[in-house]
Amino acid sequence: MGNNLNIHIPADNIISSLGFTTQQNIDAIYAYRSGVMLDESKAIADQPIQAAKICSETLGKYINHFNLVAYTKAEQLIILSVNELLQQYDVDLSATDSAFIISTTKGNIDVLQNKTHPIPESAFLWKMAEKISNYYSLENRISVVSNACISGISALIAAKRLLQAGIYRNIVVVGFDVLSHFITSGFISFKSVSSNICRPYDKKRDGLNLGEACGSVLLTTDYCPNTAILYGGAITNDANHISGPSKTGDGLHYAIQGALEDAGLTAKDMGYVNLHGTATVYNDEMEAKAIHWSQLQNAKVNSLKPYIGHTLGASGIVESILSVHQLKAGIVFGTLGYENNGVSQSLNVSSRHQEIAIRTCVKTGSGFGGCNAAIVLSIENKTKKTLNKIPITISSIKNCMVENSTIIVNNNLVFKTDTIDFPSFIRNAYKNLGESNMKFYKMDDLAKLGYIAAAYLLKDELKIEPLNIGIILSNSAASLDTDRKYQQQIDKDGDAAGSPSVFVYTLPNVATGEICIHHKIQGENTFFIEKNYSPEKLKTYAQLAMQDSGISYCICGWCEFINGIYKAEFELLKTK
């Protein structure tokens, strides 16, 4: 049975402010060195900012060496990282049993600067994937996950499912993000950026530091002695707010619980927890509560953000790699700068590196759109557990299509306006639902579209228990329509003109988040980017996710809005 396959991690690479190999990163952290530095270059922000940047001089040397001038910075990082990875463990990526998953929040967003009409093709994540696919002869066996700051962990969980199902034997998972005015100004508009090196869980914490990084891992079902194993993982949603962390920590707790269940382990089996630990007041407080809910208050916890900053779409990969190496060394890295507990629950956190006896850990992440994710990593060969996850079959019990000012449910026209403009169509479609939530009008167009498609899909359906339903969506433009709007604000009047209410929608999965809030959906949620909609591929993945996470219902589909053109095609899947 596929589910009992172990997922080994025989190779990894980190490129960050602390170096171009995993070892360089580890050496720096051992020496308590932070890559966060005051950047006054104005290259990534109008104002001086504490940030963890990749050394451009060293990067330049590698670019020349590998002849990568034709690629964007993000693509260069991916190729450099994966080339180093393949030196450690040779895998033929052109073979049909190999695949590649990219995780990122903003991809090549820096190409949008002063070039928003038309949007350059390289800003599209599928285009980036195409270039990487060509470089490694992947024949399009490549996927892109864009799920805010849990992207990296989401991608690892996606890889785990595809491997356990026997669809592939080897998967390279890469997570990255590079810093630009777009990203820094957005976080500054949210008042989330600290003017010092961040201090997770400390009383004096006052925000995060942004960092850029690229991390890559090789996951394989081949037996590899003395390597880390990815035992389990789960993704949940707070269904509470699109940017504010949950006040109770329930969503993250459910993710940790789901990951432990998937691994067949309990809180007592965990040596430590590597948390997201951004050092914003609300994130850290939420995590402290989730740790208590999950009965992990005695386990050691740490955050690696003071060393490398918050590396966004890279963080899940980079910090998982660092977690694996901590397990190998029997050491938990200290949380630099931590002095006094500044959260409402007591946490077992220390500024100094500490020894651990148990070589198994949980890695968590949380992000905009209300998403949370957790995975269990171990270097101990756990007794093979018997998972009672039997293969399931699913059926599509309902569908909803929104396009050309019409809404069609189960092939019946249920709503139509004669006007072709999107704003008046969507406003009337909303009023027709009989709802009067002011928040709808504040959403961006992608979120409104998703909101309406899901509302008509689930209309007249019986209430589904929050943890029994998930949502898996895809599109080709991610949030580029709103990204352009945001970029134009800062192009025109500088970084300070960036509006937080626009910035918050510059992630495709925030549309998912709005749907989750509306219908109280707390299960699996993932957003993929692909050039064209391939419903069968997405449904195959949804089936694996439903089987793996034990949910009975899943909204699955396409949700695209770009240049005024839109289409949503949702299905409600149910296990038979």
Add this chain to the structure above:
Amino acid sequence: MEELIEKLKQQLINELNLEEITPADIDTDAPLFGDGLGLDSIDALEIILILEHNYGIKIQNPSEGKEIFYSIRTLADYIQANQK
């Protein structure tokens, strides 16, 4: 003062995308956050920007805003007292 109050209402409607709402719908003394207008933490950040860009008033810490942002009247009072 009345002029400032009317101006603020219109600015809030424009900047916070309060569709379907007119200045007359906003009670000058009612709480802005919570039920009424359905404003949340992102709106609070937008109000901070309105103060910065239109009135030259800087609020560094959003938590300072709690009392200032209570209602249109408290907001107008604060602007009048602090405008440069």
